[in-house]
Amino acid sequence: MALVISDRTADTTSTTGTVNFTAGIVGTTMTITAATPATLSAGAIIISQTGIVLGTIASGSGTSYTLAAGAIAISAGSVLAAIFGPFIVSNIAPTGFQTFGTGIGDTNTTYYTVTDGYNWLDIYGTYTASTLSLSVINVISCSQGFTAFNTYSKQIFCTIPASKYVYRDISNNIVGGLTSSSGGLGYATGTGGTVTQLTNRTTAVVLSKLTGQITLFGPTTLGAVTATTFTLTNTLITATDIVHVQHVSGGTLGLYNVTATPGAGFANIIIRNNSAAASASETPVIQFVIIKGVTA
Numbered sequence: 393m394a395l396v397i398s399d400r401t402a403d404t405t406s407t408t409g410t411v412n413f414t415a416g417i418v419g420t421t422m423t424i425t426a427a428t429p430a431t432l433s434a435g436a437i438i439i440s441q442t443g444i445v446l447g448t449i450a451s452g453s454g455t456s457y458t459l460a461a462g463a464i465a466i467s468a469g470s471v472l473a474a475i476f477g478p479f480i481v482s483n484i485a486p487t488g489f490q491t492f493g494t495g496i497g498d499t500n501t502t503y504y505t506v507t508d509g510y511n512w513l514d515i516y517g518t519y520t521a522s523t524l525s526l527s528v529i530n531v532i533s534c535s536q537g538f539t540a541f542n543t544y545s546k547q548i549f550c551t552i553p554a555s556k557y558v559y560r561d562i563s564n565n566i567v568g569g570l571t572s573s574s575g576g577l578g579y580a581t582g583t584g585g586t587v588t589q590l591t592n593r594t595t596a597v598v599l600s601k602l603t604g605q606i607t608l609f610g611p612t613t614l615g616a617v618t619a620t621t622f623t624l625t626n627t628l629i630t631a632t633d634i635v636h637v638q639h640v641s642g643g644t645l646g647l648y649n650v651t652a653t654p655g656a657g658f659a660n661i662i663i664r665n666n667s668a669a670a671s672a673s674e675t676p677v678i679q680f681v682i683i684k685g686v687t688a
């Protein structure tokens with residue numbers, strides 16, 4: 393069942409979230425030329441009517457402001473909007489929806505949409521339970537010709553902006569880039585497995601997992617500058633895949649060179665003693681990861 397999260401802003405105009413004005417930006421300097429300029433706070437995000445983020449206010453007051461480095465210059469007289477937030481929610485969810493406190497949780501970040509029924513903003517921000525507020529970290533997009541919201545209460549709900557969406561197409565290919573700023577890319581718990589080699593170092597092992605660990609037969613020695621080969625039978629491997637292997641524990645780290653050659657449903661794994669002397673009697677453990685590959 394899909395998670396749907398929605399809320400209403402509090403019925404107040406104390407936090408409007410937006411101010412529209414006419415301005416021009418040159419470098420990092422913004423001059424407001426509207427007849428009644430708004431006072432903009434540091435951190436406010438300036439966007440064009442087409443939803444392009446132009447920059448963030450660093451300081452200023454009245455009709456003159458300095459933007460953070462990297463601001464996009466526009467022609468004087470352009471109609472802009474300042475998105476400053478936070479947006480205050482009433483903590484009352486419509487029927488069939490959850491509140492942000494339940495669905496997102498305190499201090500967590502989320503994408504969300506704010507709309508007054510005519511204009512809308514897609515925003516990335518943080519929910520704070522103590523103040524029932526959604527901050528504005530970044531503006532992703534907005535409705536065409538956006539200038540400001542009306543003064544009535546607005547609907548706020550979680551969404552996934554199209555520019556941030558990753559999905560599988562009809563051929564099951566992933567569309568959209570995969571990147572990570574902190575968590576890394578890899579397989580989730582439950583994807584991997586373990587297996588122990590029996591009899592000797594050339595005995596085949598069977599483990600049909602995308603990642604896992606192989607405990608080699610041992611303890612036993614491996615002769616100086618000598619290699620042994622065994623087969624990992626794995627139905628998930630194809631001949632075009634890359635099977636990355638490395639010695640992770642059980643023995644002298646750095647002593648062995650481990651490589652893998654993939655085939656259809658298997659990989660031949662070679663472990664080589666790089667030393668000019670025989671290894672100690674050890675039981676190495678090898679970690680493998682399958683990276684899916686194609687030739688067309």
